[in-house]
Amino acid sequence: xxxxxxxxxxxxxxxxxxxxxxxxxxxxxxxxxxxxxxxxxxxxxxxxxxxxxxxxxxxxxxxxxxxxxxxxxxxxxxxxxxxxxxxxxxxxxxxxxxxxxxxxxxxxxxx
Amino acid sequence: xxxxxxxxxxxxxxxxxxxxxxxxxxxxxxxxxxxxxxxxxxxxxxxxxxxxxxxxxxxxxxxxxxxxxxxxxxxxxxxxxxxxxxxxxxxxxxxxxxxxxxxxxxxxxxxxxxxx
Numbered sequence: 685x686x687x688x689x690x691x692x693x694x695x696x697x698x699x700x701x702x703x704x705x706x707x708x709x710x711x712x713x714x715x716x717x718x719x720x721x722x723x724x725x726x727x728x729x730x731x732x733x734x735x736x737x738x739x740x741x742x743x744x745x746x747x748x749x750x751x752x753x754x755x756x757x758x759x760x761x762x763x764x765x766x767x768x769x770x771x772x773x774x775x776x777x778x779x780x781x782x783x784x785x786x787x788x789x790x791x792x793x794x795x
Numbered sequence: 796x797x798x799x800x801x802x803x804x805x806x807x808x809x810x811x812x813x814x815x816x817x818x819x820x821x822x823x824x825x826x827x828x829x830x831x832x833x834x835x836x837x838x839x840x841x842x843x844x845x846x847x848x849x850x851x852x853x854x855x856x857x858x859x860x861x862x863x864x865x866x867x868x869x870x871x872x873x874x875x876x877x878x879x880x881x882x883x884x885x886x887x888x889x890x891x892x893x894x895x896x897x898x899x900x901x902x903x904x905x906x907x908x909x910x911x
Contacts, residue, residue, distance in 0.1 A: 718899060727888045727905040728839070772838060781892065782829070783900055785838045 686711040688775050690786035698794050703760040705789050707773030716776040717756045721769045763793040799891050801903035815875045816906045818889030824869035825891035833886040879910040
């Protein structure tokens with residue numbers, strides 16, 4: 685069974701700090717990896733995706749992938765109160781590229 | 796780009812009735828659409844995968860006769876919850892992918908279903 689595990693949190697960081705979110709996955713055949721942000725009562729919003737080992741940066745966000753360790757992370761630099769949300773790690777595999785989601789990490793950025 | 800809409804955004808229905816939820820890709824053609832269900836404080840659980848013109852593929856434990864999915868065109872998929880019961884109350888979210896790039900999925904805004 686494919687599993688995606690995230691540190692459960694909740695995670696609190698002060699405004700301006702770096703927030704680090706982690707995710708591990710069990711299926712070695714996984715091909716693409718996604719980070720979604722979900723505000724309470726809303727649907728997930730795609731932040732980043734990564735498919736090759738290493739780092740991928742987009743503004744204040746950096747995704748890191750290590751396929752050997754089956755580990756993917758998301759760093760949020762200069763965290764803002766508006767970043768407070770639940771962050772979902774999702775892993776894509778299978779012919780139809782279904783997503784398997786982790787349980788999410790709730791992040792609170794304190795002003 | 797990559798906008799997905801859902802209708803209705805919320806619905807209240809009585810136990811035993813059926814409810815239809817629409818999912819549309821507004822500015823792209825969706826080769827595949829997915830339906831998820833999310834209970835409070837839980838993550839998204841995939842219910843089914845649908846491709847235009849084909850029967851949907853349901854995840855284990857999801858009753859295909861209860862959750863009817865029709866993917867009639869490359870921009871529209873519908874989920875009908877038949878004979879709804881209070882335990883079907885949930886947040887239903889669809890997503891769509893073009894099948895290009897790395898298969899990133901774009902999510903609709905979700906439909907809050909409450910069965911009384």
